[in-house]
Amino acid sequence: MVERRERTVSWRDGRVRLIDQTRLPHELVWLEIEDERTLGEAIREMRVRGAPAIGAAAAFGLALAAHASSATTVEALRADLAAAADRLRATRPTAVNLFGAIDRTLGAAAGKTPDEVRAAVLAEAQRIADEDVEACLAMGRLGATLLPDQATVLTHCNAGALATVDYGTALGVIRAGWQAGKVRRVLVDETRPLLQGARLTAWELAQDGIPLTLITDTMAGHFLHRGEVSAVIVGADRIAANGDVANKIGTYSLAVLAKENAVPFYVVAPTSTIDLSIASGDQIPIEERRPEEVTAFGGRTVAPSGVAVANPAFDVTPHRYITAIVTEVAVIRPPFEDGLRAAVAARSRKDGP
Numbered sequence: 038m039v040e041r042r043e044r045t046v047s048w049r050d051g052r053v054r055l056i057d058q059t060r061l062p063h064e065l066v067w068l069e070i071e072d073e074r075t076l077g078e079a080i081r082e083m084r085v086r087g088a089p090a091i092g093a094a095a096a097f098g099l100a101l102a103a104h105a106s107s108a109t110t111v112e113a114l115r116a117d118l119a120a121a122a123d124r125l126r127a128t129r130p131t132a133v134n135l136f137g138a139i140d141r142t143l144g145a146a147a148g149k150t151p152d153e154v155r156a157a158v159l160a161e162a163q164r165i166a167d168e169d170v171e172a173c174l175a176m177g178r179l180g181a182t183l184l185p186d187q188a189t190v191l192t193h194c195n196a197g198a199l200a201t202v203d204y205g206t207a208l209g210v211i212r213a214g215w216q217a218g219k220v221r222r223v224l225v226d227e228t229r230p231l232l233q234g235a236r237l238t239a240w241e242l243a244q245d246g247i248p249l250t251l252i253t254d255t256m257a258g259h260f261l262h263r264g265e266v267s268a269v270i271v272g273a274d275r276i277a278a279n280g281d282v283a284n285k286i287g288t289y290s291l292a293v294l295a296k297e298n299a300v301p302f303y304v305v306a307p308t309s310t311i312d313l314s315i316a317s318g319d320q321i322p323i324e325e326r327r328p329e330e331v332t333a334f335g336g337r338t339v340a341p342s343g344v345a346v347a348n349p350a351f352d353v354t355p356h357r358y359i360t361a362i363v364t365e366v367a368v369i370r371p372p373f374e375d376g377l378r379a380a381v382a383a384r385s386r387k388d389g390p
Contacts, residue, residue, distance in 0.1 A: 043067075044170070044203045046085060046093045048163060051104060053097045057084045058199055062240040073102040073121045080128040080135075083231070087200020088274045088310055089169045092134030095125045096142045096162035103146075103155040114151045118143060118158070130322040131283055131351050132274040133312045138165050166202045172307040172365035173204040180210030180270070180305055180363040184219045188267035191224040191257060194285035195237035196272025196305065206272040206305040208241060210363065215247050223249045224260060228285060230330045230348065254287050261298040269295045273306035273362075280356030280373030281318025282306075286349055292358035301360040308364050308384040311377050318353035326350050 046055045049069075053076055057066040068084065070076045076098040079085050085094045102121035108114035122139045129135060145161035148154040184190070190211055197208030205212065214220040223242055228234035235251055242249045252260065260266055269291060275283040282288070282304050295302040315321065328346035332338055340346075362369045362376075366383045369376035 044166070045199055046090055046097065046166065046202055048097050048100065048159065048166075053094065053101060055079070055085045055090075055094060056199065058086055058237060059084050061199075062236050071101065072105060073098045074124065076101060077125050077128050080125070086233075087195065088132035088134040088272070089173075089201040089206070089307060090199070091129065091132055092138035092309065093162070093166045093169055093202050095128075095135050096138040096165045098125050099139065099142045100155075100159040100162045103158045106151075108151055111148065111151055111154055114154050115146060118146060129324055131324045132310075134274075134307075134309050137309050138162075141165065169202040169307065169309075170204060172309075173201050173206060173209045175365035176206055176305050176307065176363050177204065177209035177213035179365075179368055180303065181213035181217050181219060183268070183301070183303060183361065183363070183368065184210075184214045185267055186219055187221045188214065188219055189222045189224060189265055190214070190220060191226070191260065191266045191269045191291075192238060193226040193234065193254075193257075193269075193271050193288055193291055194228045195233040195241070197238060197241040199237050199241060200272060205241075206307070207270045207303075208238065210270055210303070210305050211242075211247065212245065215245070220247065223247060224257075224266065225249050225251050226254045226257060226287065226291070227251060228287065229254055230334075233285065254290075257291055258294045261294050261300055264298075266295075266298075266300050269300060269302045271302075271304055273304050273310050274351060275321050276304070276306060276311045276362065276377065277315045277318050277321060278311075278313045278374060278377060279317050280359060280362065280369075280371065280377065281321070282354045282356070282359060282362075283318060283321045283323070283351045284354065286352050289352040289354045289358075292354045296358050302358060303361050303363060304354075304359055305363040308366060308380050311364075311381050313378060313381060318355065321351075321353055323352070324350040 106117040197205035332340040
């Protein structure tokens with residue numbers, strides 16, 4: 038693996054440093070963000086994206102808000118943080134990591150003076166980022182054991198280092214499998230309409246020297262039916278208590294195709310992506326994005342003027358199509374309810390005193 042010199046999201050000298058993913062693969066551009074509102078816009082516009090990455094970014098956004106606040110009392114500073122948290126929560130509705138990281142950072146905002154609160158907020162944001170890297174490495178190790186030798190893996194969207202603080206969830210498993218000599222090739226869905234597979238996953242794999250073949254989303258069934266896929270591996274933005282999974286639009290179709298062709302379908306996500314407060318995927322809010330993302334391609338309009346457009350950013354894959362869910366704690370197999378609760382409990386014990 039090519040060593041990454043920097044994390045996708047990090048804190049540096051009072052700024053949040055992150056890769057502008059809208060500029061890839063043509064330019065690797067780093068943004069230095071100094072205020073929480075600009076960071077929120079970066080999340081909304083998908084300059085930073087991926088559930089774990091936006092969770093860490095939002096936590097650092099609260100650190101920006103804390104350091105920018107002129108409050109002279111703890112009560113006033115906490116009020117400023119609460120307002121910043123509300124703005125950050127409004128950026129994207131589906132990824133539960135965003136909300137969990139915000140709540141966790143606010144909960145850690147302890148101290149008798151504003152400076153103590155500021156220090157506590159930044160320290161918690163840094164812990165969230167560090168833990169994400171550790172979780173991705175653990176998921177990579179666990180997930181790689183599921184792969185056969187000489188595997189051809191199909192993946193959708195981007196669940197790599199760009200979607201996390203570093204290393205990746207689904208791509209973390211692929212990276213670990215490649216290092217273990219088990220992965221022969223990766224089939225990469227382009228992932229319409231924003232082409233995260235073509236722009237980001239293909240770029241990451243090429244950087245690491247992992248053999249890949251880029252395909253359109255509509256070609257996946259062809260390769261599955263021909264027996265050319267050993268496993269499908271994807272990430273997740275939210276996992277309900279019953280194991281239903283919200284992920285990038287097109288994941289549900291891919292899961293159905295995998296089931297039809299008896300190919301294992303693995304979801305890789307940290308325990309921070311599990312939302313035990315909702316019983317099923319029917320309760321997961323689905324982000325609807327701008328119609329221009331569908332009506333234009335490469336900056337050029339390709340659809341008739343005024344055409345009606347639906348543009349859900351995610352879909353929900355029912356748990357019956359999922360072979361296993363890989364977390365940093367364990368590989369969870371159906372029925373998922375008890376395993377998911379046990380994984381969250383194990384994480385809570387690790388984080389506790």
